[in-house]
Amino acid sequence: MEKLVIEGGKPLSGAISVHGAKNAALPILAASIMAEGTVTITNVPELSDIKVMLDILQALGCKAEQSGDTVTVDTTKAREHHIPERLMSQMRSSIFLMGPLLARLGKVELYQPGGCAIGERKIDLHLKGLAELGVDIVEENGRIVCTAKELTGADIVLDYPSVGATENIMMAAAMARGKTTISNAAREPEIQDLQHFLNAMGANIIGAGTDTITVEGASQLVPCTHRIIPDRIVTGTILIAAAVTKGNVTLKNVCASHLTSALHVMKRAGVHIAVDGDIMNVSAPSRLKAVERVITSPYPAFPTDLQSQMMVLLSLAEGVSIVKETVFEGRFKHVDELSRMGADIRVDFNSAIIRGVPRLYGATVEATDLRAGAALVIAGLAAQGTTVIEQIHHIDRGYDRIELMLRQLGASIHRTTPVSKEL
Ligand code: UD1
Numbered sequence: 001m002e003k004l005v006i007e008g009g010k011p012l013s014g015a016i017s018v019h020g021a022k023n024a025a026l027p028i029l030a031a032s033i034m035a036e037g038t039v040t041i042t043n044v045p046e047l048s049d050i051k052v053m054l055d056i057l058q059a060l061g062c063k064a065e066q067s068g069d070t071v072t073v074d075t076t077k078a079r080e081h082h083i084p085e086r087l088m089s090q091m092r093s094s095i096f097l098m099g100p101l102l103a104r105l106g107k108v109e110l111y112q113p114g115g116c117a118i119g120e121r122k123i124d125l126h127l128k129g130l131a132e133l134g135v136d137i138v139e140e141n142g143r144i145v146c147t148a149k150e151l152t153g154a155d156i157v158l159d160y161p162s163v164g165a166t167e168n169i170m171m172a173a174a175m176a177r178g179k180t181t182i183s184n185a186a187r188e189p190e191i192q193d194l195q196h197f198l199n200a201m202g203a204n205i206i207g208a209g210t211d212t213i214t215v216e217g218a219s220q221l222v223p224c225t226h227r228i229i230p231d232r233i234v235t236g237t238i239l240i241a242a243a244v245t246k247g248n249v250t251l252k253n254v255c256a257s258h259l260t261s262a263l264h265v266m267k268r269a270g271v272h273i274a275v276d277g278d279i280m281n282v283s284a285p286s287r288l289k290a291v292e293r294v295i296t297s298p299y300p301a302f303p304t305d306l307q308s309q310m311m312v313l314l315s316l317a318e319g320v321s322i323v324k325e326t327v328f329e330g331r332f333k334h335v336d337e338l339s340r341m342g343a344d345i346r347v348d349f350n351s352a353i354i355r356g357v358p359r360l361y362g363a364t365v366e367a368t369d370l371r372a373g374a375a376l377v378i379a380g381l382a383a384q385g386t387t388v389i390e391q392i393h394h395i396d397r398g399y400d401r402i403e404l405m406l407r408q409l410g411a412s413i414h415r416t417t418p419v420s421k422e423l
Contacts, residue, residue: 004389004403006380007412008362012247014409018235018254019045019400020069020228024190027167028197028226029053030096032073033062034103034175035201037223041071044228045400048393052091059084060101075104075223083110091397095123095164099171102135102148112142117369119328125158125165132156133172133180153178153217161186161211161298167194173215174203182213188299189258193229200224232258234399235280236306237374239263240313241406243271243284244382249409251280261302265294265310269317290319290356296327308334308375315343316382317356324351334372337365341379341387362387367394377402381411 020043030053032039044050044066054071057064060083063074081101088094092113101108113123127137127144134152138145153176156169166186171194173180185191187209195208201224204216235254242249243266256263256275263273270289274281291314296304304327314321315338325331332352335345340363344355362385367373373395380387389395392415395402403413 001390001418002392003416004377004380004392004395005414005416006362006377006387006389008380008383008385008387010381010410010412011245012242012249012381012406012409012411015250015252016238016405016408017252018230018238019043021190021193021231022047022049022398024193025050025228026053026093027096027171027190027194028228029057029071029073030100031171031194031198033057033060033075033078033097033100034171035221035223036075038072038074039223040225041073042069042225042227044069044071045231047397047400049091049093049397052087053093056083056087056094056097059087060097078104081105081107081109083108085111088113092121095126096168098126098130098146099168102130102146102151102172103175106149107147109143109145112144117330117333119330125160125162126168129156129158129165129169129182130172133169133176135172151176151217153180153215155181156183158182158184160184163188163191166191166213170194170205170208170213170215171198173217174198174205175219175221176215176217178217180215180217182215183211185211185213186298187211189229189232189255197224197226200226229258230255230278233303233305233371235259236262236303237309237378237399238405239266239271239273239280239282240306240309241378241381242282242409243288244313244316244378246284246286247409248283249281251282252278254278254280256280261300262306262310265291265302266313269313288313288317290314290317290321290354293322293324295324298327304328304331305371307331308371309378311335311345311352311354312338312375312378312382314354315345315357315360319356321354321356322351323354326350333368334375337368337372337376338379340365341383359384361385364388364390367391370394370398374399377406377413381406381413
C-alpha cells in the first residue's frame, strides 16, 4: 500500500492553482447522461472518484474519457440502466445516477451504498423525493429497482437539506412533466453549479443557492460545454496548511464567497487572508488563537468537510477551542491519530474540546477517510519530525496528487510505492 512521508516544520510558500471541485464534477458527470450526444466538461480534477464515475458511465454504454482536466462523455449509446454492484461499492456518489437514468431511460437498478467511516449516510431522502415525482421503488436485499413510466412534477419538502438528495431530485425534475419545487433544499455552491450545467443543456431551473428550487420540466436536454467551479474544500485545506506552517501562500482559481464561514473562523484564529478576485493570499502570525465555538452545519455554515483540517489548526492555537459536528455522526476518527501526534483533544458526544499545544510530533498514522487524511497531511507538515500516513487511497479520492501540490509550495512530502515482491 502506498504511503505519504512528510518531513515537517517547513513553512509553505509560493503560488499554486486550485483544481476543480470534485463534489460539483460528480453530479454534473452523472447528469451528462440526460442529453444525447457529446458533453464536454472542463476543470475536472484527476481523482480516483472521478475515474470511478467515468467507469460507471462506460458500464452504462457511454464513451467517457478524461484528458488532463477535460472530460468528454458521448452518451449516444447509453441504454443500460443497471449500475454494477462492484462500481457502486467503490463510490457512494454512484447514487447520483438515479435521477439522470430515471429521466433518460425511465429505469435504474442499483445497490444501497451502505455506511462509511464518517456515519450512516442513508439515502431515504433521495428515495422519498423520487417517489414523489412518480417513481416506483422496490428494495430487496440491498438492491434497489426504480421505475417511472413518466416523471411528474411535485412540491417536495426535504426533512433535512441533504446535498445529494437535492441534486438527485433536481436532475429527475429537470425532465419531469410540469413544475417541481424543492423546499428546504441544500444551498451548497455545487448545487448552483449543477443548476448552471442543467440550464446550459436546456433545463429550466431557478433558485439553486437558496432553500427553494423551482424546476419547470423540459422534454429534452441537449449537450453543452461546462467549466467546473473551484474546489472550496481544497482551497480551505491549503489555507489551513499555510497557516499552521507559518507560511505565505498565494492561491489562484479560488472563489472566496464559497468559503465565507470558514474564512471567518480562520480570521478569528488570527490567520491573515487577503482576497483579490479569484486570487487569495494567506499568512499567519507565530501563534494562532483558539476559537471558542466552531459548529459544522449545511452551507453557508462552517463545512463539515473542513472540520478535521480546522481541528489541526486549533490543536496548535493558544487556548481552548470547541468544535461541534452536526452533519455526520462519526466524523471524529482523526482525533485518535492527531492525539498520537501530541494533540490534546477530548471528544464528548458530537463535540471536541481542543487544548492548544505548542507543537505536534511526527508519527505513523492512518487516514480513516478523505478529509481526516487531509488533516493528517496538514498535521504532518506542521509537526516536528517525520510523519508517515497510511491508507492514502482515501486522500486520492479528493485531492489531485496532493504531494505534488504541496511540493510546489516547498513542502518535504513524498509518496512511497510498495516494493514488488520477487517471484
Ligand atoms: C455531500 C458531499 C460531502 C459533504 C456533505 C455535507 C458530495 C459528493 N459529497 O455529501 O463531501 O460532506 O455533502 O456537506 O457532494 N442524510 C439522510 N438521508 C439521506 C441523505 C442524507 O439521513 O437520504 C443525512 C446524512 O446521513 C448526513 C446528512 O444527511 O448525516 C448530510 O448528508 P448529505 O447532505 O446528503 O451529504 P452527501 O450529499 O452525502
